[in-house]
Amino acid sequence: MAGRVDLDGNPIKPMTICMIGAGGFIGSHLCEKLMSETPHTVLAVDVYSDKIKHLLEPTSLPWNGRIQFHRINIKNDSRLEGLIKMADLTVNLAAICTPADYNTRPLDTIYSNFIDALPVVKYCSENGKRLIHFSTCEVYGKTIGAFLPEDSPLRQDPAYFVLSEEASPCIFGPIEKQRWSYACAKQLIERLIYAEGAENGLEFTIVRPFNWIGPRMDFIPGIDGPSEGVPRVLACFSNNLLRHEPLKLVDGGHSQRTFIYIKDAIEAVFLMIENPARANGHIFNVGNPNNEVTVKQLAEMMTQVYSKVSGETPLETPTVDVSSKEFYGEGYDDSDKRIPDMTIINRQLGWNPKTSLWDLLESTLTYQHRTYAEAVKQAMSKTTTN
């Protein structure tokens, strides 16, 4: 840890980071790396701590004293401002961010992603504290190309689909498509943060993650989450594979995504944390443009990888089609394609992702198998004997 320098060769001073949503998927990976590789202190705020328990106990851990957990719901807790004041930097990750909630719990989604983030922005601005706020690639919505005729050659032109922070518009569906409640709330909080920067000098960085995946993402329904719950696609497909049931392709699985390994993405956040002069005032796409697949291709690849890591033979019919109305309910809609433009993050931070989709699935599904296979087997045998 000694002699750590930033991208411009300046020594990095130890800092205190107030991390809100530290107990979630991204937060747990960020805390892990901050503890093992830096001298920084983390004030970890969340309502849950299961995913960072291994960092908090036992007290003999080498970073003991550098991470403190504060069980706080930021909706209604006056301790929040004090923690932000104590810190040099606030990282806000707290949000409802599972698509199954956007159309079924639109009010909770809007409150969580906009209203609950307001005090965080206000306290940072009023106290002259730096803020790294987590937005989403969903703010781009649909691509311009999605509105062209199916056979238009322009659909192949990157100008019609690559998503750029400074040039692409935000294209959402009609209000009755409540899927867009999340993207719209995130867009408004981005605009508010940007305006605080412009009018009041807030030092901010906005992160737009493009489908970060890896261990500890979401939950396996009925094991460490509600049995009726619908997590994001990695956990949905993992759950299907663990239970030897076909993977469900929503509306045929034609939508396209670029998936990035959580450990690659965390490197980018690290560079933002430790290089404020290069990161302040910027919005950054963080994704892996080389890992594009349709959801159907993802299902096929996960089936192959899971068979390799578990030694189990795949089902003869590994996938099944399901309508979005049946799977998510009324008001669902989808982003058609998400390829991040990497120009700004390359220029400012010199960062590039490394891990191929196959490799990241292999390490993630090895983790899923080791962590859950036995518990799923036991839960399934209980259901059949009852």
Ligand SMILES: NC(=O)c1ccc[n+]([C@@H]2O[C@H](COP(=O)([O-])OP(=O)(O)OC[C@H]3O[C@@H](n4cnc5c(N)ncnc54)[C@H](O)[C@@H]3O)[C@@H](O)[C@H]2O)c1
């Ligand atoms: N994982 C991705 O690929 C991805 C993609 C786009 C955007 N994001 C954004 O990144 C952030 C983190 O995502 P994640 O994947 O780690 O999600 P996550 O659900 O695993 O983590 C969010 C954490 O915030 C906490 N939280 C929510 N509301 C809170 C409140 N009122 N008070 C205290 N804690 C609260 C939750 O308990 C949870 O631990 C979110 O803002 C999300 O919108 C993530």
Ligand SMILES: O=C(O)[C@H]1O[C@H](OP(=O)(O)OP(=O)(O)OC[C@H]2O[C@@H](n3ccc(=O)[nH]c3=O)[C@H](O)[C@@H]2O)[C@H](O)[C@@H](O)[C@@H]1O
């Ligand atoms: O991760 C991101 O970058 C962002 O995108 C996600 O949105 P989305 O990619 O649509 O969410 P997933 O649940 O991961 O679904 C991906 C695709 O798989 C499909 N899907 C999902 C689950 C399933 O079982 N089957 C299936 O076909 C969905 O319809 C969608 O087309 C979430 O909105 C956020 O976590 C985040 O802001």
